[in-house]
Amino acid sequence: MMDNLYAALVHYPVVNRQGKTVGSALTTIDLHDMARAAMTFGVNRLYVITPYPDQAELAREVIRHWTLGAGSRLNPSRKQALERIRVTDTFENAVREIQTEHNRPVTTVATSARTHKKTISPHALKQKLAADTPCLVVFGTAWGLADELMHACDMQLDPITGPGDYNHLSVRSAASIYLDRLINS
């Protein structure tokens, strides 16, 4: 199994409904759903990125409950999933950590409901993974990743579309679909 696929859930910088750059609050169910999807599709580590110490502590409390506390005995499969999460303060720190572990540059791949920059298909990204490139797929909370983070990424995955033009999936749904496409395309 690959060990070079990573995911990140970003709480800052993201945009609000008005397109203004903001930091979002943690939604604990994101951690559960995305860790379970990460575990299913062989993501090495899911970074939960927030610069707010109280939010980081909340995330760590949830993780402790399910990996070390009562939750770990109640639900071992949830334990396995949440063990994949690492909480960190910035996107740059997550990239640096992956780069150090693999001793190779990391390909950073944004996701969005709209096309912002050069896109890559899940199949093409899978080929990069097969060539041992460490890849970090980046998901935004709130109304999506802020432009500055979108620009900081090397590329963007093809937006998820259906038969119409509705493009308001939850980040939990979008991340699950992207990981499935990436592994099973």
Next chain:
Amino acid sequence: MMDNLYAALVHYPVVNRQGKTVGSALTTIDLHDMARAAMTFGVNRLYVITPYPDQAELAREVIRHWTLGAGSRLNPSRKQALERIRVTDTFENAVREIQTEHNRPVTTVATSARTHKKTISPHALKQKLAADTPCLVVFGTAWGLADELMHACDMQLDPITGPGDYNHLSVRSAASIYLDRLINS
């Protein structure tokens, strides 16, 4: 766009951790995530199935808030999505309603993390949809659909798998992936 694809989120009969048939409580975020995925992938209607009047009323309250109340003005895209939900007490009633509207037998398709019966690929199910067959894809809450409902369905979609054997996706993730596979395969 097709009008013959339907989804159902079942709260009874499902199984608990011990495999015993139970009814589950409503999780309101399921309604949001699954309605948004339904809207994205052109599902005509999402049935929320619960035999418990208080749970049905809770579901209707959530739907009213977002389709008629303050939520509908705050977030028009959420309104559009939640308008796709219909709350009903049994699986049989949902099937009957679809059959009456289309005046054709409904193909009912279970989903599960494990293989219980003859499976169909998303691509083959898409061909049935293209041939105008009304299809209802059925998702279980808790630890999944009870055997009696699994048996009542005509067939089952291929389980979602990754590179390993972990198969504990949330119903929100699983439904999103299945609908994407169904429409985009």
